[in-house]
Amino acid sequence: MASIRKMPNGRWQAQFRPVPGGKQITKTTRRKIDAQKWLDEQTAALTTGQFVDPKAGRVTFAEYFGQWSARQVWVPGTERAMRLAASSVTFGDVPLSRLLRSHVEQWVKHMETELRGYGREKGLAPGTIRTRFNNVRAVLRAAVRDRVIPADPSEGVRLPRARKGSSLNLPTSEEVRKVLDCSEEHFRVFIALCAFAGLRLGEAAALQAGDIDLEARILRVTRQVQRANGKQVEIRAPKYGSERTVYLADVLVEMLRDYLEKHRPGENRDRWLFEGEQGLPPHQNTVGYWWRKARTAASCESIRLHDLRHFYASGLIAAGCDVVTVQRALGHSSATITLNTYAHLWPSAADRTRSAASGLIGDVLGKLPSASEDGEDDDPPAAQLVPA
Structure with missing residues (x-):
């Protein structure tokens, strides 16, 4: 059931119950049109199965991670990695309903420029940042599935890019x-x-x-x-x-x-x-x-x-x-x-093309002797190159 009523102070209050007999959810606005718009949005979300109780998002990221992680079946290595990532965020005390993409971007920037350790003068390596980001993103996606927040605020966040092979140290x-x-x-x-x-x-x-x-x-x-x-x-x-x-x-x-x-x-x-x-x-x-x-x-x-x-x-x-x-x-x-x-490390298309072309040349022309193999100078005078 949904309705809008005018309050004694002149403001408008929209109200509805997501579940019959459940708790009523309200929102107060200055204009009736704004109250109606909000009510239409909530009704549409309820109809399409996308409804999220606004009060559910009051839980902070740190609080939700504590509740969610307690239900997970992890091996010790995964648990350590998840807790390390969750404890590194700069928005642990932010309610999930107020968590913005900018919060996540600020955290990524913090890891890239400010975190130091193990002899590093700069921040974490791009691969480490990506791993921590993916672990934290798993928490945010779980919050979406639990209907705590309507969308994942980490969606579309850009991460530092690693150069190809830059983290690979190949011994000789x-x-x-x-x-x-x-x-x-x-x-x-x-x-x-x-x-x-x-x-x-x-x-x-x-x-x-x-x-x-x-x-x-x-x-x-x-x-x-x-x-x-x-x-x-x-x-x-x-x-x-x-x-x-x-x-x-x-x-x-x-x-x-x-x-x-x-x-x-x-x-x-x-x-x-x-x-x-x-x-x-x-x-x-x-x-x-x-x-x-x-x-x-x-x-x-x-x-x-x-x-x-x-x-x-x-x-x-x-x-x-x-x-x-x-x-x-x-x-x-x-x-x-x-x-x-x-x-x-695999040969590229250019490498394979050159190799194939070399094979064709070898099959057609064979190994041509160089001028030095014939006893001639490598760079003969120009007169010798002109036919008589």
Whole structure:
């Protein structure tokens, strides 16, 4: 039921009940035409299923996130990332009904120019900003679905753009060789698994002897190590879509065979390939210490352990592997992730055109001897080029 009435002070009050027997919603205006317009808008929204109770949006972003996050089923890594993103916003105390696109834009600008840390002189990297923005946007979209707000205020917000390949640090073959040579023997195979099988740190740390089939020359990724409280480690399933079978090169198979015989002998298939404290896999901090020690000895301070995974991917691409092959080898959940990270490493249309044209020239003309191969000068006098 909807109606408009004139109040004793001369103002006009529109009122209606969204649900029969429910709470009445009112709005007071100076002009009757404005009251009628508001009432028509609310009635139309109710008819089309787009109605949002104006009072529902009084909850602040921080309050809504607390209520919404308590209902979510997240793995610990996702929960940490969501809480980090939600706590970084500059509009946590703003009621959702008053949250504007400008609030979100101001937050993005704040991340780009003001946040510093880990040795950064400027703000967060574009990729980090995008990740936090997407996590916060998930909260706002949930608020839309819950009919707390009518629309997502983050829609259309522009984010800083990263240059292609700017975040990709590709070690050279010589650098990888130096790090391998300078690493301690027990850690050399760990490095090789990252560089020649594309394993993430947590995946390599969580390997068991039974995950490796030396005869079939394969390795199965079925778990990962994640940081827990303090020095504890947590074993759980890999990232979504990262369970995979990795096909091992013959040299890596022999490295693994020698390593198992010397450092991890036994028949128990559940024994950890690499061991940390209390018989558990090594903590990420422990692996980080081993890695920093190796790269310092090799004078390769700029290389991160994760860069060895990029090194592996670049090798597959250089060998002519297609997107799906690289995606499966790396354990990406979709080919889009692979392309977003490594698209610039694949030959472009221009590269393929030049290569095809070179092949045609070779087929038609063969290898033409140069003037120097005939015993002539590279730049003969002009008189020699003119027929007699």
